[in-house]
Amino acid sequence: MTNVAVHLEAQQPSLQTHAHDAIAAPAAHEKGQQHPIKLYLVVWGWLFVLSACSYLVDYFGLHGYLRWSLILLFMMLKAGLIVAVFMHMAWERLALVYAILLPPVLVLVFVAIMVFESDYTHLIRVLFFASPT
């Protein structure tokens, strides 16, 4: 733990009065999330490539399960890169990671419920509204 941040302001109420002198002195707080720039550039590049790929899925007019699986694959890869690297989730403690990432997974239950519901609605509509009279 070399990068322990040290907040000084609690002990230094006079800091504010010497505000302009303090610019030169590098305050010793907040090292925070320090990662090499190259990592961000690489992830950025990948996001461009993945976006281009998902656009090409539409451009070439792929259809059916191939289209849907490719869209979902590129979507999940992009979302994963953004959350893990850009939002620094890869370096957070697990207590936060699970608290934030698990609840959205439960949305899938909601998805399943609504899939059943809309299938039922669709069936009813086909039976009663869309029949040629």
Added chain:
Amino acid sequence: MAETVLTNPGKSPAQTAGWKGIAADWSSDQRAFKNVSWGKAMMWIFLLSDTFIFSCFLLSYMTARMSTTVPWPNPSEVFALTIGGHHIPLILIAIMTFVLISSSGTMAMAVNFGYRRDRVKTAVLMLVTAALGATFVGMQAFEWTKLIMEGVRPWENPWGAPQFGASFFMITGFHGTHVTFGVIFLIAIARKVWRGDFDVARRGFFTSRKGHYEIVEIMGLYWHFVDLVWVFIFAFFYLW
């Protein structure tokens, strides 16, 4: 990559691996997020609630699209543009996607330079991010105008299922609002960074509290989230 980064001081006991560590953190006294400041934790929790809001929008769109007996308009053709005599499908949305991803990249760099206490680079990168975000909103306004001129309304459209308009305006409108607010806050925080507020611990106008460069990262979380939501909208609404 295995080690977590300490962003907040105070008691931050060593982390036990895996589920034992999670249980230890959550069952401990006073605070569950040991190394995360309250500002960052609150932003994450806000983003979680926002996730549910956007999930509900996308779910209602899914329900409408699955249950309608009228064919859904083909987004590939609805959002096509004719540029220089060429008819290119979905091109505007593709450009918007690249603009938003670029803004996410500049934001990530801004966060990085913020923690290096490089005041000027941080502010400039944040302003570039804001400019890209404003470009995105501008293109969205163009897209809305085009569709409204073509007769798309929340209750009808010329191509198929009437729910198309309602879903489109609700989802992209809510996302565009998020981008707009993001731009406003980016400019506000870039100004603080530029002025050196976080170097001299100047007190905030509203809160009378001293800011830190961590606010750049918290702002970044919001901005990346907006980009993240667009990833899902792009996949489910435009490509599906």
